Amino acid sequence: MHDHLSPSVVPLLSEPDDIRIEHIQKGAWLGLEDAMAALKRMDAMLHHPTVPRMPNLLLVGPSFSGKTSILHKFVSNHLPNQAPEREATVCPVVMVEAPPKPDISDFYSRILDAMFAHVRHTASPHQKYFQIKQLFRELSVKMLIIDEIHHLVAGSMARQREFRNAIKSLGNETQVSIVAAGIDDAYNAMNLDPQMASRFPPLALTSRWEGMKAQRLLRSIERQLPLAEASWLCDEDMTSRLTAMAEGSLGNICDLCKTAAIEAIKSGKRQITRKQIDALDWVPPSARRKHRPIL
Numbered sequence: 001m002h003d004h005l006s007p008s009v010v011p012l013l014s015e016p017d018d019i020r021i022e023h024i025q026k027g028a029w030l031g032l033e034d035a036m037a038a039l040k041r042m043d044a045m046l047h048h049p050t051v052p053r054m055p056n057l058l059l060v061g062p063s064f065s066g067k068t069s070i071l072h073k074f075v076s077n078h079l080p081n082q083a084p085e086r087e088a089t090v091c092p093v094v095m096v097e098a099p100p101k102p103d104i105s106d107f108y109s110r111i112l113d114a115m116f117a118h119v120r121h122t123a124s125p126h127q128k129y130f131q132i133k134q135l136f137r138e139l140s141v142k143m144l145i146i147d148e149i150h151h152l153v154a155g156s157m158a159r160q161r162e163f164r165n166a167i168k169s170l171g172n173e174t175q176v177s178i179v180a181a182g183i184d185d186a187y188n189a190m191n192l193d194p195q196m197a198s199r200f201p202p203l204a205l206t207s208r209w210e211g212m213k214a215q216r217l218l219r220s221i222e223r224q225l226p227l228a229e230a231s232w233l234c235d236e237d238m239t240s241r242l243t244a245m246a247e248g249s250l251g252n253i254c255d256l257c258k259t260a261a262i263e264a265i266k267s268g269k270r271q272i273t274r275k276q277i278d279a280l281d282w283v284p285p286s287a288r289r290k291h292r293p294i295l
Contacts, residue, residue: 004230005223012226017265020226024258024265028224032217034205035070041203042074045177046092046143053199054171058149058190059181061205064251067181071095071145080139088138091115095145098182102155102163108132115139129170136174143177144170150182152189164193171199208248215239221254225261231272233257241277247285256282 002010012020038059045055061067072095080091094114099106108128112119115135119128135141146167152160171178180190180200191197209217218233225231232238246252259280260272269276 002228005226009224009226013228015226020265021262023226024224024261027254027258029069029073030217030220030224032066032220035066035073038070038203038205039074039077042143042179045179046078048177050175052172052175054175054177056171056178056200057180058186058200058202059179059205060184060186060202062207062249063183064249065205065207066250067205068147071147071179071181075145078143088140091139092142093145094136094141094143095147098146098148098151100151100154102152102159104163104166107163107166111144115141132170133174136176141174141176143179144174145179145181147181149180150185150189153185157192160189160192164190164196168196168199206250209250209253210243210248214243214248214253217250217253218242218257221257225257225272227261227264227269227271229271231264233272238274238277241274245277245282245284249285252285256280 002013005013009023012023041057045057048055059067059070075093075095078093080089082089094111096107096110096114099110105125105128108125109119111132112128112135117131117135119131123131152163155163167178167180170176178200180186182189187202190200206213215234215236218239222231222233233242242253242256246256256277257272259282260277263276263280264270264272267276
């Protein structure tokens with residue numbers, strides 16, 4: 001009866017509107033092709049035997065392309081656990097966001113914070129580095145994830161070089177795999193150093209969703225929207241309209257569908273219609289910088 005929905009979503013149809021809207025706002029893991037390929041690649045890295053030069057990865061995609069969602073999904077798949085044969089907790093994956101500028105001391109502090117370690121404000125970068133190496137051994141860390149690595153380019157060439165060398169040394173001395181993720185500037189951030197370019201092969205996420213690929217995406221999105229009747233978002237006409245409004249951006253397509261679904265629930269509708277989509281107060285991504293509300 002509700003074949004357009006994922007089985008886990010069907011029970012939500014009998015819930016109050018606020019519960020259904022909250023479910024939409026939270027979003028859901030879609031398991032898209034790009035995302036699954038990235039997770040598979042990272043899983044292989046995590047289970048790679050320890051060697052002097054561990055495999056690394058540079059995950060690259062435009063803003064709102066799902067990079068951070070992929071990284072958080074991977075972390076949630078590999079949460080810390082208490083090893084039965086050991087007293088210490090095993091923490092296979094540590095994830096941090098790169099500092100807003102290439103500051104090594106700040107970077108080390110973020111890693112220690114992610115492991116809930118006490119960090120003295122007066123500690124030198126060298127002391128923090130020593131503490132990180134010690135904790136990586138104690139917690140059996142196998143992978144370090146650095147999101148927003150394109151922040152590197154916010155510093156001088158000398159500071160960028162120093163930061164890249166710090167990443168390189170950390171990987172060499174701890175023998176953990178490193179996944180760095182960022183927008184296209186991440187290529188420039190890493191590839192200025194030939195050694196880093198060879199150590200961090202890029203994996204690029206889809207930059208623009210359209211055609212049949214967008215139809216598959218919209219079919220996946222609709223399965224997570226608790227609406228009683230099918231909206232046929234993957235219909236060619238609906239797909240063309242939605243992708244045009246979102247300008248092919250994955251995140252904006254998802255947000256647009258969420259906005260339309262919430263509006264449908266609030267107005268008592270059982271599905272999303274083309275007429276409703278056309279009536280949405282939606283500003284295209286490229287127009288947002290110059291958009292001014294009417295007062």
